[in-house]
Structure formats: structure tokens, C-alpha cells
Amino acid sequence: MTATFDTQLLEINLGPQHPSTHGVFRMQAILDGETIVKLKPVMGYLHRNHEQLGEGMTYIASFPFTDRLDYFCAMTNNLALALAIEQLAGGIDVPERAQYIRVIMSELTRLVNHTVLVGFLLNDMGAFGTPLLYAFREREKILDLFEAASGSRMMCNYVRPGGVREDLPEGFLEQTQKIVNEYPRFLDEFEALLTDNEIILQRTQRVGVLPKELAINASVTGPMLRASGADYDIRKVDGYGIYPRFSFKVPLGTAGDVYDRYFVRILEMRESLKILQQALREIPSGPSISPKGLQLVTSPRTFRPPKGAEAYGRIEAPKGELGFYLVSDGSPQPYRYHVRAPSFINLTVLEDLCLGHKVADVIIILGSIDIVMGEVDR
Amino acid sequence: MIGIGVLKGMWVTLRQFIGTYPAGRWLLKRAGLPEGDGLCTIEYPEVKQQHAERHRVFPFLVYDATPDNLRCVACKICEQECPPQCIHIVGPAKDEQGRPLKTHGRTYPLRFDIDVSICMSCRICVDVCPFDAIEMDNAHEISSGGRFQELNYTKEQLLKSADYFQKIKPTEAAVVDQRLAAKAKKSAPPSSS
Amino acid sequence: MSFAQIEELKAAIERDLPDLTLQVEGSTLIVEAKDLLRVCRFLKDAPAYEMDDLSNLTAIDYPAAGGAGPPGHIDVVYHLYSMRQKHGPIALRVKLPRDNPVVGSVTPLWRGAEFQEREAYDLFGVIFEGHPDLRRILMWEGFKGHPMRKDYVVEEQ
Numbered sequence: 001m002t003a004t005f006d007t008q009l010l011e012i013n014l015g016p017q018h019p020s021t022h023g024v025f026r027m028q029a030i031l032d033g034e035t036i037v038k039l040k041p042v043m044g045y046l047h048r049n050h051e052q053l054g055e056g057m058t059y060i061a062s063f064p065f066t067d068r069l070d071y072f073c074a075m076t077n078n079l080a081l082a083l084a085i086e087q088l089a090g091g092i093d094v095p096e097r098a099q100y101i102r103v104i105m106s107e108l109t110r111l112v113n114h115t116v117l118v119g120f121l122l123n124d125m126g127a128f129g130t131p132l133l134y135a136f137r138e139r140e141k142i143l144d145l146f147e148a149a150s151g152s153r154m155m156c157n158y159v160r161p162g163g164v165r166e167d168l169p170e171g172f173l174e175q176t177q178k179i180v181n182e183y184p185r186f187l188d189e190f191e192a193l194l195t196d197n198e199i200i201l202q203r204t205q206r207v208g209v210l211p212k213e214l215a216i217n218a219s220v221t222g223p224m225l226r227a228s229g230a231d232y233d234i235r236k237v238d239g240y241g242i243y244p245r246f247s248f249k250v251p252l253g254t255a256g257d258v259y260d261r262y263f264v265r266i267l268e269m270r271e272s273l274k275i276l277q278q279a280l281r282e283i284p285s286g287p288s289i290s291p292k293g294l295q296l297v298t299s300p301r302t303f304r305p306p307k308g309a310e311a312y313g314r315i316e317a318p319k320g321e322l323g324f325y326l327v328s329d330g331s332p333q334p335y336r337y338h339v340r341a342p343s344f345i346n347l348t349v350l351e352d353l354c355l356g357h358k359v360a361d362v363i364i365i366l367g368s369i370d371i372v373m374g375e376v377d378r
Numbered sequence: 379m380i381g382i383g384v385l386k387g388m389w390v391t392l393r394q395f396i397g398t399y400p401a402g403r404w405l406l407k408r409a410g411l412p413e414g415d416g417l418c419t420i421e422y423p424e425v426k427q428q429h430a431e432r433h434r435v436f437p438f439l440v441y442d443a444t445p446d447n448l449r450c451v452a453c454k455i456c457e458q459e460c461p462p463q464c465i466h467i468v469g470p471a472k473d474e475q476g477r478p479l480k481t482h483g484r485t486y487p488l489r490f491d492i493d494v495s496i497c498m499s500c501r502i503c504v505d506v507c508p509f510d511a512i513e514m515d516n517a518h519e520i521s522s523g524g525r526f527q528e529l530n531y532t533k534e535q536l537l538k539s540a541d542y543f544q545k546i547k548p549t550e551a552a553v554v555d556q557r558l559a560a561k562a563k564k565s566a567p568p569s570s571s
Numbered sequence: 572m573s574f575a576q577i578e579e580l581k582a583a584i585e586r587d588l589p590d591l592t593l594q595v596e597g598s599t600l601i602v603e604a605k606d607l608l609r610v611c612r613f614l615k616d617a618p619a620y621e622m623d624d625l626s627n628l629t630a631i632d633y634p635a636a637g638g639a640g641p642p643g644h645i646d647v648v649y650h651l652y653s654m655r656q657k658h659g660p661i662a663l664r665v666k667l668p669r670d671n672p673v674v675g676s677v678t679p680l681w682r683g684a685e686f687q688e689r690e691a692y693d694l695f696g697v698i699f700e701g702h703p704d705l706r707r708i709l710m711w712e713g714f715k716g717h718p719m720r721k722d723y724v725v726e727e728q
Contacts, residue, residue, distance in 0.1 A: 043708065043709065044707075044708060044709040044710060044711065047709040047710065049694075049718055049719070051694075051719060052718060052719060057461055058459070060502070061459060061460075061461040061502060062461070063500070063502075064461050064498055064500035064502065065461065067500075130391055134394070137415060137418050140418070144430070147429065147430045147432070147433055148430040148431075148432065149432070150432065151430070151432035151433055151434035151501060151514065152433075152434060152499065155498065155499070155500070157500050157501060157502075165501075165505070166432070169430070169431065169432065169549070170549075185412065189390055189412075189414075192386050192387065192389075192390050193386075193387040193390045193391070194387065195383075196382070196383035196386060197383040197384055197386075197387050198380050198381065198382075198383045198384055199384060200383075201383070214682065216623050216624060216654050216655075217623065217681055217682045217683065218681075218682035218683045218685075219624055219625055219626060219681065219682070219683025219684075220683070230654060232654045232657070237657045297505050297506075298505060298506060298508075299506065300459060300502075300506065301458075301459075308597065309597075310597065310599070310662075312627060312650050312660060312662070314626070321626060323626065323627055323650075325627060325629060325648070325650070327631060335631070336629075336631045338627070338629040340626065340627040340629075344686060344690075345683060345686060345687065347686065348682060348683060348685050348686050349682070377709060378709070
């Protein structure tokens with residue numbers, strides 16, 4: 001004889017103030033027992049209409065605001081906007097040295113982002129503190145490099161159309177080389193801590209599986225897409241800047257679960273280190289900004305792209321495809337300034353990933369998507 | 379076997395823990411193991427972090443020799459270009475007939491305020507200033523007791539000497555001095571040379 | 572995409588869907604609102620294109636110049652890439668009347684449009700017919716107006 005109970009669905013709110021939501025983000029979950037049957041992400045708590053702000057000021061004045069989109073990756077945000085502006089102007093020369101500096105900064109940013117992400121993912125899983133602090137200790141060294149080059153640790157405001165704002169300070173390359181040489185040791189240690197850990201395997205494998213077809217259809221980009229097995233890296237596809245000169249692999253996952261998303265990021269860091277080694281070996285001396293770029297830095301209002309010009313510049317940011325869409329009306333200010341934010345669009349599939357899983361899994365699925373609310377809400 | 383991975387992870391944390399003690403580092407070295415970074419925090423108020431030379435906090439106004447000889451001519455370019463609009467300039471100073479007043483051959487601002495509760499230390503004012511009159515400071519222990527007038531820095535609070543600039547940012551100051559010297563030579567009447 | 576390529580694309584679409592009227596403006600293909608879904612389906616399925624990734628979707632507001640000038644319009648812009656064939660972008664633009672901007676939703680074709688269409692609805696007031704869940708996304712429920720429109724007045728502080 002089996003007893004039957006009347007059960008009803010339970011609606012709970014995860015967030016907006018919740019340590020695992022990486023900011024102010026709310027998930028309205030409907031539970032059947034412990035299982036998620038419906039989940040709606042609610043966002044906008046950090047919305048400051050970044051696009052409206054960008055339309056009210058010169059192209060150059062938007063740079064410090066892009067730092068605050070994804071505040072872990074200020075350098076790549078600057079780079080994406082710089083590329084869009086260069087495209088809008090119909091091409092601004094970028095000196096060789098500046099190209100190399102851009103690559104070095106982008107890859108260092110990728111290291112920072114992925115390192116911190118893995119730390120936070122473990123934090124969400126309950127490994128409170130230890131892996132996160134190991135990650136922060138390494139990140140600190142790279143942030144010191146950013147400070148030496150740009151003057152600020154996180155809000156770098158460094159890359160400009162036509163090059164970078166200032167040349168590298170003395171001793172920067174030696175210091176970078178030292179950190180790049182030591183980084184694999186840290187990654188090995190990190191992996192010893194995590195990769196074979198049975199608890200982590202249990203918690204992450206076959207959790208939050210994202211099929212390849214859905215990933216492509218939902219415009220998911222970045223490591224999350226590659227963890228699902230789609231070979232698409234904008235550094236390879238568009239080959240912006242001087243990326244075609246470097247030899248590196250694009251790591252791909254097979255299962256598309258949380259563990260693959262974690263592991264793809266570890267592998268990507270190793271590839272970034274390869275790119276850094278090549279860039280540090282080959283970086284030439286010379287100017288770090290072209291004359292046209294310097295003119296933009298010192299007098300932003302002289303930059304007036306032709307009326308009706310439009311440009312969509314995109315890069316492979318650590319979190320995915322970061323694009324800037326600019327439309328000019330011939331004035332020093334953009335007529336339309338749109339940010340295609342990777343963490344915002346990657347959230348589209350959150351519900352699909354969470355259905356059928358437990359509440360505790362939702363937290364690590366969200367962690368594995370890698371969102372920063374500054375970029376989601378803009 | 380289940381548990382090996384967990385033990386491996388614990389060995390990493392144990393090694394890191396031992397590595398924070400001098401005796402532990404010696405032990406690890408003896409055993410031929412990586413010592414790790416050891417202690418990576420500092421005892422803050424007693425020990426202070428060394429910042430890079432380019433470290434930027436809030437802008438300040440540069441004067442040469444005496445505070446009335448400031449380089450700013452109140453051209454208001456920085457006010458116009460400041461992304462969060464935190465600079466407010468009144469000036470240039472004028473007499474009753476509307477003619478600009480000058481000190482040391484330059485016009486000067488009557489008021490120059492920076493609202494540091496809005497300023498985001500982006501350095502764009504420094505980039506656009508044609509007179510090298512505004513530079514980035516690196517003093518960051520600048521808390522205040524209030525949040526309104528106390529955070530609105532006036533001209534008097536912002537003025538700092540060129541020697542101070544030389545002291546905190548020697549490399550950048552050298553470039554600026556060179557540029558100013560070249561400019562002075564160009565504008566000086568040719569008969570004097 | 573260069574001008575020659577976009578002309579070629581226009582010809583290819585017109586060959587397959589002869590009753591359409593397309594225009595080229597710079598490197599953008601202007602599509603009429605009623606034809607949008609057919610063009611999108613063609614671009615997604617045609618083996619020569621296979622645009623399986625809707626990278627970017629946004630709107631632009633062009634208010635009326637005032638007086639006897641042309642009436643204002645809101646454009647919706649689509650940037651399509653192909654992840655399978657690794658080419659792109661193709662930029663599409665739909666011009667909608669400003670007082671009643673309605674266009675078919677492309678969410679059934681590309682899930683990636685779901686949040687982006689909600690954002691365009693929220694900030695510009697474009698209505699996407701057939702969207703499964705067209706609600707405000709960044710502004711709160713009950714917010715009046717569409718803040719990215721050029722004539723939106725910021726409240727005086």
C-alpha cells in the first residue's frame with residue numbers, strides 16, 4: 001500500500017542579494033520538491049543605461065565607462081571599443097609594438113578572468129575560501145602589472161584607437177616574463193587541488209549539460225560554447241589584430257557540462273601562456289601609438305566619423321564575444337552606441353541548463369556561465 | 379580509488395600552509411618540494427604597499443615655485459572632456475571692464491573644483507590638457523569625515539607644487555618638463571637668444 | 572561584408588524569393604518588416620550561407636526632423652554570423668514606423684534573440700510579434716516610457 005500526499009509547487013527567489021549570484025541577480029525558481037521545474041532570471045538591478053551615457057559623450061570619453069562593464073576584463077573591453085572605432089574611422093594605423101602590447105594585455109586579462117572564475121566556481125560549490133584565495137593571490141601579480149602599465153589595477157582605461165595610451169614602463173616585459181614562466185606551476189597546483197577531486201567530479205559532471213546545437217542557436221559564445229564542442233574562437237575566425245601570427249590551439253569540450261566548462265578554461269589559460277611566451281619573445285621596439293591615435297587622445301573632439309558610418313567590432317573577450325556597434329551622425333558623439341555583452345546573452349540558456357536539477361546545482365551552473373553583473377545590466 | 383583526489387588536494391593546502399612559516403619553508407626546501415609564495419599579505423597600517431609610479435588616484439593642479447604661479451589658464455577643456463563631468467571651473471578671472479586678469483603672463487581660474495565623489499580617476503583630463511597643468515596624484519589614504527563639501531576639492535586643496543609632481547612621478551615629470559622647456563623656447567622672442 | 576558581396580547576397584535572395592523588395596544601404600541590407608522572417612529563414616537554411624548565429628540585435632531611433640520633414644522611424648539591426656562556415660557578418664536592417672513599431676520575432680529561429688529582443692522592447696518600445704515572453708528586462712515592471720528613444724526626457728533632479 002502506498003500513501004499519496006498532495007504536493008504543490010514551491011516558488012523561491014534566489015537573490016537578488018545572495019553570495020552566489022555574483023552581484024545583484026535574481027532567479028525565480030519554481031520547485032517540485034527539490035527539483036527545478038521552471039526558472040526565470042530577473043536582472044536590471046545594476047542598470048545604468050551605459051548606452052545612453054555613451055551617446056552623450058565623445059567616443060574617447062566612453063573608454064573609462066567600458067572598464068566598468070566587465071570589471072575583471074577592463075583591457076579587453078577597451079580593446080573591443082578601440083577596434084570598433086578604428087573600423088568606424090575606416091582604419092587607423094596601429095604600430096607593431098602596440099599590437100603586441102594589446103595581445104599581451106588581452107591574454108593577461110584572460111588569465112585573470114579564468115583564474116578568478118575557477119576560484120569563484122569552487123566557492124559556489126562550497127570549497128569556501130581556499131581555492132578563491134589561491135586564485136586571488138595569482139591575480140594580484142597580474143593586477144600589479146596592469147597598474148605598472150596603465151596606472152590602475154582594474155579600471156585600466158589603457159587601450160586607445162591607434163595603439164595604447166602610454167608605452168610600457170621600464171622592466172614591465174621582464175616582470176611579465178617572470179610571471180608567465182611561473183604561471184604553469186600555479187596551474188599545476190590548482191589542478192592537483194581540483195581536477196581529480198572526487199567531490200568536484202560528483203558535483204560537476206553531467207550537471208547543466210548544454211548541447212552543441214542549442215549553444216549555437218542561442219548565440220552562446222566563449223568558453224561556454226567551446227565546452228559544448230563547437231569550434232569557434234573569434235581570435236581564429238576573425239583574426240583581429242595580429243592573432244594569426246601566433247600558434248595556439250582552441251580547446252574543446254565534449255560533454256558540455258559544468259566540469260567541461262571548468263576544464264576548457266584551465267586549458268585556455270595554458271594556451272594563453274603559449275601566446276604570451278611568443279608575444280614576449282617577438283615584441284619589437286618602436287612607437288606605441290600612431291600619430292592619428294595620439295591626436296584622438298589629446299583632442300577627442302576632432303574625431304568626426306563620416307555621417308551614416310556604422311561599425312560592428314567584436315573580439316574574443318574572456319567571457320565570450322564582446323561587440324560594440326557604433327553608428328555615427330558626423331558629430332563627435334556616436335549616434336548609437338550598443339554593447340553586445342557576452343554574459344548577458346549567455347544567460348539566455350540558464351533555464352534550459354537548470355531544468356531537472358537540484359537547487360544546489362543551480363548555483364554552480366550559474367557560476368560556470370561566468371557572469372559579471374556590470375556587463376549583464378550595463 | 380575514491381579519495382585519492384581529495385587527499386591530493388589536501389596535500390596542496392598543507393604544503394601551502396607549511397610554506398607560510400620560515401621553518402616550514404626550510405623543511406620544504408630540504409625535501410625538494412616547491413616552497414610556494416609563502417605569506418602574501420602584509421601587516422597593513424605598519425607596512426604599506428609599494429605602488430607603481432603610474433598609480434593614479436585623483437587629479438591635482440600643478441604650480442611652479444609659488445601657488446599663485448599655477449599652470450592652469452582656465453581654458454575649460456578638461457571640464458568639457460571629463461567623462462563624468464566632475465570638474466567645475468569659474469574663470470578666467472576678469473577685471474571690471476571684462477579684460478582678462480593675468481598673473482605671471484597667464485590667465486587663471488577664479489574657482490577650480492573637482493568633486494572627487496564623482497571623479498573616477500580615468501586620466502582623461504591629463505591627456506587633454508594642452509598646458510600640462512593637471513596631473514594625477516597617487517595619495518590614496520584620503521578618507522574624510524563628511525560626504526558633501528568635504529569631497530568637493532577646491533583650487534586651494536588641489537594645488538600642489540611641481541616639485542611634488544617630480545617626487546611622485548619622476549619619469550613622467552621629466553617628459554613634461556622637457557615638453558614645457560621646448561614650448562618656452564619656441565614662444566620666447568628670438569632676439570633674446 | 573563589402574559592397575560587391577552584399578549585392579551578390581541581394582541577388583541570391585531575390586533569385587530564391589522573387590516577390591521581395593530589398594535595398595542596399597552601405598553594407599547593410601534593408602528588408603521590409605513583412606518579409607523579415609522569410610529572409611531570415613532563407614539565410615539560416617540556405618546551404619551557401621547557414622547563418623546559425625544571431626550575434627547582435629539592436630534598435631536605433633531616428634525621430635522625425637520636425638516640420639514637413641520625413642516622419643521618424645525606428646530601425647532594428649541584425650548581425651548574423653555562421654559558426655559552421657565561419658563567415659559573416661551579414662547586417663540586416665528593418666525600418667519600422669515610429670508610432671507603431673511592430674516586427675516579427677526571430678526568437679523561434681534563433682534562441683539567442685530572446686533576451687536581445689526583450690532589451691529592444693524595453694529600451695525602444697519595439698514590439699516583436701511571436702516572442703514567447705515579451706517583458707521588460709532591464710527596467711522594472713511598471714516603468715513608463717522607453718529610455719533609449721531620442722526624445723525620452725530625463726527627469727530633472
